[in-house]
Amino acid sequence: MxxxxxxxxxxxxxxxxxxxxxxxxxxxxxxxxxxxxxxxxxxxxxxxxxxxxxxxxxxxxxxxxxxxxxxxxxxxxxxxxxxxxxxxxxxxIGAASFLGIIVTVGVCASIAFDHFGLIGFPVHPASLWRVLGAVLMVVGVGLVAVF
Structure with missing residues (x-):
């Protein structure tokens, strides 16, 4: 593993x-x-x-x-x-903003894919902590993009 x-x-x-x-x-x-x-x-x-x-x-x-x-x-x-x-x-847009957006959008979408068991993924509920983690990523990418 x-x-x-x-x-x-x-x-x-x-x-x-x-x-x-x-x-x-x-x-x-x-x-x-x-x-x-x-x-x-x-x-x-x-x-x-x-x-x-x-x-x-x-x-x-x-x-x-x-x-x-x-x-x-x-x-x-x-x-x-x-x-x-x-x-x-x-x-x-630069490396940091580009990769930050790619990864953050990927994580946010993946939480939905996991929650609903979409596109071949097993169901993994979107807990408060997973959603909070995604929100923090959005805030972090926003800071990277602005500064």
Whole structure:
């Protein structure tokens, strides 16, 4: 289990670094959409290499494909939205405001997803303390954005 927490910490660090990398790529090329496509191609290549190297890259069968809920196929579209925000918004509003907003909105939405058991998550009630934590995050991001 510790490995999963360590992986999450490293992913959080990557989440803070990636907007700057992507925005710099877009600025250097002068082509934001091309930079976004390059980012996705690098991601795809990394997943292919990692999947082949570990032997975990398997083509799903028809039964597996049809068992997937329709909305689960849209994850790639949401990745594009995140990359576009990194390319256009992060340079304009700064790293701290950008990441603070991304994380805070994610936590607030996740509390609702957990509370109602949406998009595949088990029900985890939105207690007063969880909601208070989200409110404090909103206040914190507001302070970071203003100052």
């Amino acid at each position: 510790w490995f999963l927490y360590a992986l999450t910490v490293v992913a959080g660090l990557a989440n803070a670094i990636q907007p700057g990398q992507n925005a710099t790529l877009a600025k250097s090329l002068g082509l934001p959409i091309t930079a976004g496509l390059i980012t996705l191609l690098v991601s795809t290549t990394a997943l292919l290499v990692g999947g082949f190297a570990t032997g975990k890259l398997v083509v799903p069968n028809a039964q597996q494909i049809t068992a997937v809920p329709w909305w689960a196929w849209a994850g790639g579209l949401l990745s594009v939205l995140l990359i576009l925000a990194q390319l256009y918004a992060s340079p304009a």
